[in-house]
Amino acid sequence: MATKAQNRITPLTIISFALVAIWLIIAAFPFLWTLWGSFKVQSDFFSKADWRNAFYGINTIKETGSAFTGAGYHGAWVQEEFWRNVLNTGIVVFFTVVISLTFGTLGGYALARSGFRYAFWILMAALVFRAMPHITLVSGYMLPFFEWNIWGLLPTTIIVLVAINQPFTLWMLHSFFLNIPKDMDESAMVDGCTRFQAFRHVIIPVMWPGVVTTGLFSFLLAYNDFAVTSMLLSAENETMVPAIASFLGTTQVQGNVMFAVAAVVSATAPLFILILFFQRQIVSGLTAGAVKG
């Protein structure tokens, strides 16, 4: 029960509210600004004279006749064929998530149910692997992949992303399966199921909340990756993030920075929707590892 003393406004409360307010502005403003600016022309969004140009779109009206223009989006999606990169990202992300979760649930379940010492060592190795900067691994892939002629292909990148994803997926699902009572699958085994049947008929029906949460993070890892996709994909198989990076090189020369701005907004939109629908799962996933220790 809140008492008067707790609700009294002290300087401390004011400072802490002000801090939250400032943080929320700093967190949200860059996104709103870029979204708004992506519908302007370059001389407005990058206006040396007056930042208010980007707000009102003075030059946009002069050049296009209206305060908003889709020229950046047209340039990125049609002229630079950004839709190809979006499609590639879709393929890479979908298969990475599905395969990671399949491998991860099997492994995580086994680690959660095995009391042997080697299970601990696998988890420790996974922790060290989780800490490896991705680019260090990439430098190990390049030469063999070139030799075997599998460099630049989508399946190669998918399997690499799956592997890089495994340490995290294993830890997450391992701690999730620890929370499913052992009695459930063990009683099924007493009734004559094999270990795999118990997993199939008892564990799979109840594991979906944990799998969805883990899947969200696998999605983010595959979607946000730059180190692996930029080094391992050939130009025609490029996904969104390396495509944006290579936009920068080419478009700045041609004065089409707005293409990159539009592409950046397009790439952020799915994440925005993801957070909108899965906020609760993301928060619980972020804290799952922490709260359990």
Add this chain to the structure above:
Amino acid sequence: MKHRTFLWFILPTLSAMILFIALPIVSVFIQSLHVGHEQVIVVSESCGPFGCTPTTSIDLEATAKLQDEQPLGKFNGLSTYTNRSHLAFQELAEAWRTTQTFGEFWDQVFNLPFYRALIFTLTYTAVVTPMVIALGLAIAVGVNNLPKFLKGPSIFISLLPFLVTPLVGSLILYWMVDADGVIGATLQNIFDDPSLSLKASTALTWVMLIVYGVWHMLPFSFITFYAGLQTVPEDTMEAAQIDGASKWQSLIHVIVPHLAPLMSFVTLMMLMDNFRVFEPIVSFSAEAHATSLSWIIFNDLRESGNPLYGSAGATSILTVIGVVILLTPVLIRTWRDFNRKAH
């Protein structure tokens, strides 16, 4: 679980990790012991009306053949590790001998690519991590005191900088601080200095990258601490209040100790993620003023047409050693915990 069943369950994930994480580390190590072939040079005499002159040309065929036969390059031992681009022992000793003051020595060290990257990576990690933890805690406490209907939207907004693609997030900030961007241009107007650019000075570039790092990572510590705050026992809080503790005192003496285990978890995750700082340097095109270990590996591999596998491999191995050193305290603690539980 029986060993046999365990093996079948763990097989897919374990083979993925061995094939694509453990073996690449081995492959990186082997690469780092080799160095790319030099081009095969042939000297031929070309005779003209004014006599003969020797000309050197590259024998492309022979070079390609050599490359085909030994794709790794030729064996180089540990020399790549000690050359100027990596540990640079010779240059270090030289700098130590020739410089008078510590500052001068430092300047020389800062010009060596590996140390430059290492210094930035460590500074970035060491500055961003505590700032993120302190600010995250402060904001978590603030949001926890907000009216209920504001909590959800605040968390939604806070998640954006953390979940956005790092390359994209840093680009969004970069465009704002660009000389023509909203913040960059406004700063120029305020200071009335049209040549003021955040990109032109090393110190400001570092500050910019660190600000990005805090912006990007803060939500993680905020969310974790916010979740931790929901589990602070009410009895203890009440007891503290009855004993006359002010809000500040109960924050320091009740809440912070309660969150201490979370802090070590957040620190661990921060150290791992900040140590691999990479994308913002690409987005900010900051390489003239700041490079990180990940970035110099990327740069070696990107060398168009002629990637420096040996050099990238050596830096990678040194980075991996850095990661292991960083993780040692955690690994030792987990090992002790495990043993305590086992006995």
